[in-house]
Amino acid sequence: MPNRSRLKRIATRAAIAYFVAMAVAVTFPGVTPFNTIRPFIFGVPFVFAWYLCWIVGSLLVFAFLYKVFSE
Amino acid sequence: MSDWRVVVTIVAVYLLINLMVGLRAGSRSTDTVAGYVAGDRGFGTLVMYFVTGATMFSAFAFLGGPGWAYSRGAAAFYILAYAVLGVAPYFALGPWAARLGRRHGYVTQASLLAHRFQSRWVAIIAGVVSVIAITPYVALQMRGAGIVFQQVTDGHVPLPAGAAIAYGVVLIYVWRSGVMGVGWTNVLQGVFMIAIAWTLGIYIPYKLYGGIGPMFQQLEALRPEMLTVPGLDADGARWTHGAYSSAIAVSAIGVWMWPHLFMKAFAAKDDATIRRTVLLFPTFQLFLFPLFVVGFAGVMYASAPDTADAIMPHIVLTSGLPALVVGLFCAGALAASMSTGDALVHGAAAIAVEDVYSGVRKNRMSQHDKRTLIRWMAVAVGVLGYAIALDTNLSLVGILLAAYGAIVQLAPPVYAAFLWKRATAAGVVSGLLVGICVTGLLVVRPEWRPLDLHEGIVGLAVNLATMVLVSLVTRPPDTDHVTEWYRTSRQGA
Numbered sequence: 001m002p003n004r005s006r007l008k009r010i011a012t013r014a015a016i017a018y019f020v021a022m023a024v025a026v027t028f029p030g031v032t033p034f035n036t037i038r039p040f041i042f043g044v045p046f047v048f049a050w051y052l053c054w055i056v057g058s059l060l061v062f063a064f065l066y067k068v069f070s071e
Numbered sequence: 072m073s074d075w076r077v078v079v080t081i082v083a084v085y086l087l088i089n090l091m092v093g094l095r096a097g098s099r100s101t102d103t104v105a106g107y108v109a110g111d112r113g114f115g116t117l118v119m120y121f122v123t124g125a126t127m128f129s130a131f132a133f134l135g136g137p138g139w140a141y142s143r144g145a146a147a148f149y150i151l152a153y154a155v156l157g158v159a160p161y162f163a164l165g166p167w168a169a170r171l172g173r174r175h176g177y178v179t180q181a182s183l184l185a186h187r188f189q190s191r192w193v194a195i196i197a198g199v200v201s202v203i204a205i206t207p208y209v210a211l212q213m214r215g216a217g218i219v220f221q222q223v224t225d226g227h228v229p230l231p232a233g234a235a236i237a238y239g240v241v242l243i244y245v246w247r248s249g250v251m252g253v254g255w256t257n258v259l260q261g262v263f264m265i266a267i268a269w270t271l272g273i274y275i276p277y278k279l280y281g282g283i284g285p286m287f288q289q290l291e292a293l294r295p296e297m298l299t300v301p302g303l304d305a306d307g308a309r310w311t312h313g314a315y316s317s318a319i320a321v322s323a324i325g326v327w328m329w330p331h332l333f334m335k336a337f338a339a340k341d342d343a344t345i346r347r348t349v350l351l352f353p354t355f356q357l358f359l360f361p362l363f364v365v366g367f368a369g370v371m372y373a374s375a376p377d378t379a380d381a382i383m384p385h386i387v388l389t390s391g392l393p394a395l396v397v398g399l400f401c402a403g404a405l406a407a408s409m410s411t412g413d414a415l416v417h418g419a420a421a422i423a424v425e426d427v428y429s430g431v432r433k434n435r436m437s438q439h440d441k442r443t444l445i446r447w448m449a450v451a452v453g454v455l456g457y458a459i460a461l462d463t464n465l466s467l468v469g470i471l472l473a474a475y476g477a478i479v480q481l482a483p484p485v486y487a488a489f490l491w492k493r494a495t496a497a498g499v500v501s502g503l504l505v506g507i508c509v510t511g512l513l514v515v516r517p518e519w520r521p522l523d524l525h526e527g528i529v530g531l532a533v534n535l536a537t538m539v540l541v542s543l544v545t546r547p548p549d550t551d552h553v554t555e556w557y558r559t560s561r562q563g564a
Contacts, residue, residue: 022156026152026319028300048298051151055155062352063350065350066347
């Protein structure tokens with residue numbers, strides 16, 4: 001099953017890349033460009049929404065990983 | 072009936088339901104250590120989801136989270152950042168640990184490490200570190216329960232009595248049912264805390280300011296410094312970038328190292344259950360949003376609580392909500408405290424007996440005797456935690472961050488066990504000892520921390536360097552044993 005293991009490897013690397021990017025984006029200095037109050041997103045300060053978006057994004061990444069690993 | 076009596080009645084009913092669920096769950100496990108500590112490796116997705124979420128988010132999240140948003144503003148966002156980052160490795164490492172547990176009979180994290188490194192000293196040291204870190208964390212949960220009781224009854228049930236009542240219930244169901252009691256009560260408690268958090272997080276800003284958007288707009292005009300990271304420090308000055316970022320790092324690396332969370336991998340039914348738990352975890356984590364909103368609502372509130380951690384009960388009590396809602400809030404906050412406290416008490420007791428006591432005495436106890444000893448140890452951990460909880464000068468999130476400094480030192484041994492075949496017992500033990508000493512030193516001497524970094528991160532760096540250096544200069548581990556261990560973790564028994 002070379003294609004299956006290749007897909008698993010790609011999915012794992014993509015997930016690692018996402019979480020490394022998240023670690024950079026939520027700490028200093030990575031968060032600096034997004035560290036503003038405006039624009040409000042659905043009434044929430046921009047940087048607050050920034051953190052929430054990374055959590056929602058992780059849900060999608062986990063869903064992709066789960067699909068690949070459970071087939 | 073006066074309002075506080077209505078509240079106490081609701082809480083009493085809630086505690087009674089918890090007790091019934093917890094006691095009933097015990098009939099589903101065998102009379103073995105694996106039954107008492109790992110639920111006979113039979114937890115499905117529902118229980119694993121709530122055990123993971125409700126155990127991770129405790130009184131520190133339910134009371135300390137709003138407390139930080141209220142007193143330190145966006146500094147609280149560090150909690151949003153670390154949890155998902157910390158859980159992500161569990162997607163791969165959780166099933167690996169579970170397969171090894173099924174093959175070799177592990178029920179604790181330290182027993183996995185001891186077998187991998189073929190050294191009982193690894194188990195003893197890891198076990199001692201775990202118990203030392205867990206005990207103040209238990210105290211934190213008890214204190215959270217006591218604060219809630221004291222606030223909502225207007226002092227009629229003082230903190231010591233409130234903590235004793237809630238944790239009396241916890242100790243009874245942990246004694247009877249072990250991890251099965253922890254698991255099934257966590258389902259009930261998890262549902263309760265999520266429902267209460269979202270209800271209050273939407274209702275309070277709407278009632279006080281006309282909605283979440285108008286609330287943040289008013290706050291922007293009044294206190295803009297509260298709404299951008301890194302927020303404020305404990306004295307109200309701007310928190311440093313180093314302290315904020317390293318708080319995220321130490322918590323993200325440390326969160327899965329907590330033995331009471333790690334060892335739930337041994338309770339899962341199969342690999343897919345663990346993966347589904349990780350997949351669904353962010354849905355649980357989003358309940359931090361309404362909790363922070365309540366904290367921000369407190370910044371412009373007409374009156375202030377005695378301590379920042381009490382902002383949520385303070386608003387609930389003084390904003391004219393009916394006693395029924397106050398009672399349900401109280402139950403939700405107790406759920407947050409108890410759902411973590413029970414796992415901590417149970418986990419610390421299992422580790423103290425399975426890893427430390429058995430490791431030092433080198434004796435072979437019967438399954439029944441070991442199970443009985445774990446029960447008594449749970450009572451001892453509960454009593455010790457209670458004594459610490461009565462110290463009035465403790466901050467909920469502050470305690471948690473200090474405990475993370477100790478627990479994060481387990482990260483190099485755990486990751487090396489799974490990912491670095493050359494790691495040796497001597498390297499792991501020396502790294503752990505050096506890391507803990509450095510962390511302890513920086514707790515006593517915080518002015519020595521470079522760049523205002525969290526003491527646990529500095530200790531972790533020294534721990535890692537020591538482990539690598541000592542491993543490379545000591546005799547490599549037995550190749551056959553390590554190869555077989557790796558094969559089992561990747562492919563199963």
